[in-house]
Amino acid sequence: LDLVSTAWSVAKLGYGNAPLMDAVAAGSIAKIRELRAPSLSNLSWAFATLAYLVRPLMQAVSDESVAKIRQYDVRDIANIAFSFATLRVLNEPLKTALSEEALRKIRHVEPQSLAFLTEVGLDASSHPVLVAQLDRIIERLLDGLPRTLQAWRRGVDLRAIRDVRVDHLGSVGTKLMLERVKIKAPRDDFVRLASAAFPRGPGGDISRRRSAMPPLLENTPQQRRIFAY
Secondary structure, three states: OHHHHHHHHHHHHOOOOHHHHHHHHHHHHHOHHHOOHHHHHHHHHHHHHOOOOOHHHHHHHHHHHHHOHHHOOHHHHHHHHHHHHHOOOOOHHHHHHHHHHHHHOHHHOOHHHHHHHOOOOOHHHHOHHHHHHHHHHHHHHHHOOOOOHHHHHHOOOOHHHHOOOOOOOHHHHHHHHHHHOOOOOOOHHHHHHHHHHOOEOOOOOEOOOOOOOOHHHOOOOOOOOOOOO
């Protein structure tokens, strides 16, 4: 438990320290059978948040998650799916187990887990029930916003929005919301220009640093950065 708490805290602070994360990974692998679903979920989330791939650890978490899949609630499923998809190590046995369990518990999805589940590529991700739930959340958010510039100037009561308890809608939810407010999808040439503006690492992925790092240094713990264009 201390190892998982350490990893979670380090990731939350954005403190990228490879020796520390390597030590956490080694210790966690040695005790992997003792970890329950929430700990496995938080452990993988920490490494994904720092964009730091330790393959033996992720393989151990994957194997243990498949074995303990019935212990997972929807939040755990969403965190594991997000983590493995972020690090690009979502293998078929884990993907199948997560998707099947998500479908069993599909009517108990909280808003934040919903945003993750709809964009990680599980078989359950495009399920009509999930998409309908996401659409209802978007409707609540839009109902809580002023409809005119004058209303914005008078001030906004954000209580209804806070009650939704979601900090982002994911790529699927964002597109749905933009469609709801009649904002047209960007042209292909704009998307190409926007994509080219993001800094990229040697592997071609969007980098979390402002300049590309040498290939040998690409897999280092890095503070999470959010890009917008």
